[in-house]
Amino acid sequence: MKLINRGYKLWTRADTGGYVSKFEVYKEKMDWMMAKPGLCENVVMRMCENLKAKWHEVYFDNFFTSLSLLQHLYESGVYSCGTTCTNRKGMPDFFLGKSLERSNSDFRVAGDYFIVVVKWMDNKSVHVASNFHDTGLK
Structure with missing residues (x-):
């Protein structure tokens, strides 16, 4: 009964x-989906084609978010931010095993384009990556 x-x-x-x-x-695999870098990144890049070099802000969920996607979008002139999974390739390993008290947060800067990766603790930890948000530090 699956x-x-x-x-x-x-x-x-x-x-x-x-x-x-x-x-x-999307109903089946198409040629453009089989190309590198992958389905998720290709979908977002195609959705943002006419936003290039306009520096619009685009937000998406953890199905799409990767550090390489944020870097590609920044290179294309698109600000982007999204929730992310800790096991994504290239994620800083400060997420692993580090526990925070509720409502506390921690961050790291990753990549060549200063992508900010934040861990915020609610009932569970929430992870966000952005290529345009500030860390708040002076």
């Missing part, structure tokens, strides 16, 4: 008011 692992996915880019400005329907 669900069939097939179907459609709808990739969308929407503004803060919920207006959808770009979308794609």
Whole structure:
């Protein structure tokens, strides 16, 4: 009685008011998805094609977020931020085994473009990576 692992996915880019400005329907593997660097990064880069060099802010969830994607978007002139998983390639290892008290946070700067990676503790830890947010330190 397992669900069939097939179907459609709808990739969308929407503004803060919920207006959808770009979308794609995914139903099976396409040639552009098989190219490097990978599905998630390719989807976001395609969704942001007409934002290049305009320095708009783009936010996404941990399905898409990687340090290499944030770096590629910064090189393309797009600010980006998203929640992330600690086991992603290139993540600072300060996340591993480090416990914080609730409402405390810690951060590291990673990559060539000063990508800020933050760990914030709620009931569980929340991890965020950004290529444009400031650390708050002077």
